[in-house]
Amino acid sequence: MSTEARVGHFPAVDWEGGAFPYRVGHRKLGMWLFIVSDSLTFSALLMGYSYLRASNVWPTPFPFYPSIVFSSVMTFCLLSSSLTMVFGVSASSKGDKAKARKWILATIFFGVAFIVLHLIEWQHLLHEGLRPFYLPEHWVQVFTSNGVPPSPLFGATFFAITGLHMFHVATGAVYLGVVAARVNKLKHEDVEISGLYWHFVDLVWMFVFPLIYIMSVDVGGHLAAAAH
Amino acid sequence: MSDHGAHAEEHFAGSNKLFISIWVWLLVLTLLEIFLAYRPMAIHFMLTILLGLSLIKAALIMAYFMHLKFERLSLILTLIPALVVCILLLFVFFPDSFRSLGLRYQYKEAPPVAPAPLEEP
Numbered sequence: 302m303s304t305e306a307r308v309g310h311f312p313a314v315d316w317e318g319g320a321f322p323y324r325v326g327h328r329k330l331g332m333w334l335f336i337v338s339d340s341l342t343f344s345a346l347l348m349g350y351s352y353l354r355a356s357n358v359w360p361t362p363f364p365f366y367p368s369i370v371f372s373s374v375m376t377f378c379l380l381s382s383s384l385t386m387v388f389g390v391s392a393s394s395k396g397d398k399a400k401a402r403k404w405i406l407a408t409i410f411f412g413v414a415f416i417v418l419h420l421i422e423w424q425h426l427l428h429e430g431l432r433p434f435y436l437p438e439h440w441v442q443v444f445t446s447n448g449v450p451p452s453p454l455f456g457a458t459f460f461a462i463t464g465l466h467m468f469h470v471a472t473g474a475v476y477l478g479v480v481a482a483r484v485n486k487l488k489h490e491d492v493e494i495s496g497l498y499w500h501f502v503d504l505v506w507m508f509v510f511p512l513i514y515i516m517s518v519d520v521g522g523h524l525a526a527a528a529h
Numbered sequence: 530m531s532d533h534g535a536h537a538e539e540h541f542a543g544s545n546k547l548f549i550s551i552w553v554w555l556l557v558l559t560l561l562e563i564f565l566a567y568r569p570m571a572i573h574f575m576l577t578i579l580l581g582l583s584l585i586k587a588a589l590i591m592a593y594f595m596h597l598k599f600e601r602l603s604l605i606l607t608l609i610p611a612l613v614v615c616i617l618l619l620f621v622f623f624p625d626s627f628r629s630l631g632l633r634y635q636y637k638e639a640p641p642v643a644p645a646p647l648e649e650p
Contacts, residue, residue: 308571320602323601323603323607324600324601325599325600325601325604330604333604333608334608337608337611337612340612340616341612341615341616344615344616345619345621348619348620348622351623351626352622352623352625352626353626355623355626355627355630356626356627356629356630356633357630369563369566373559373563376559377556378558379554380552380555380556380559383552383590383594384548384549384552384594386594387543387548387593388545388548389592391543391545391548449633484585493596495592496595497595497596500590500591500594501595501597503590503594504586504587504590504591504595507555507586507587507590508582508583508587510559511562511579511580511582511583512579512583512601513580515562515563515565515566516572516575516576516579518566518567519570520566520567525613
């Protein structure tokens, strides 16, 4: 403990190691390292998507309703879930376990709402005929450019990236459920660590939403026009 | 346990008012992105603006919600620069992506023209 105290008083010795160089517990450091590696997973997927998009004719099929309305409401759900989570961690830091549990349950609610809305949005696209390795026939007709058909890998990138993200949200909801159930036994730092994971899931969506949805909006309404 | 609580409180800085204002900022930036989606502009320009906004949002989430602003500088320096460098290294693939676009579609519009032969001295 004396090392800990000494490090606290002399920032200049940060890089000399010691027992407690980051002033966070080993669990929290572990979660941060996991978050760094998981952000590389998502970076690689988004980079693969960008690679394919830059080397192909790419469809831009998302209409304002349902796709953009749904994805915007989903973004609102995730951002709000981050706010309720931070309230929960704040309550936990003051030792108010009951309030912390209440806010964590609100976070789970928003997370589940996100998943439900996302599955409905998936259902719309599946119903239109989008599959991981096939485009709907009318998409191919509308988005063919200079005689070159659009890439059928649109579905692969879309379902892979949003699917992996949805899996993270689902995992986070289960994780937070365990934390909410055991909040009286857990230390404050453990609650804070679950918050880190949840905010990370929110953070990833801040890149998925613009790159997958906003960049693929059917601005001229070409699909709707072709349907009539 | 009360000792632990005091210890934690010291480390969890930031008021609820601050967190609500961050949440409002994130919502405003998201609405701006949706608005931009319907503005006619070149795709490179749009991509640059959207990624810029995303980076601002990511920074706000990490700094305040994930509490990194209130952590020790050594933790931030350990985590962030290495991550940024690794992500930037992934951009090494893009020249190949543009090249394969050219390989795939270069003869669709007009037949290739043979370069003029060099004059022999």
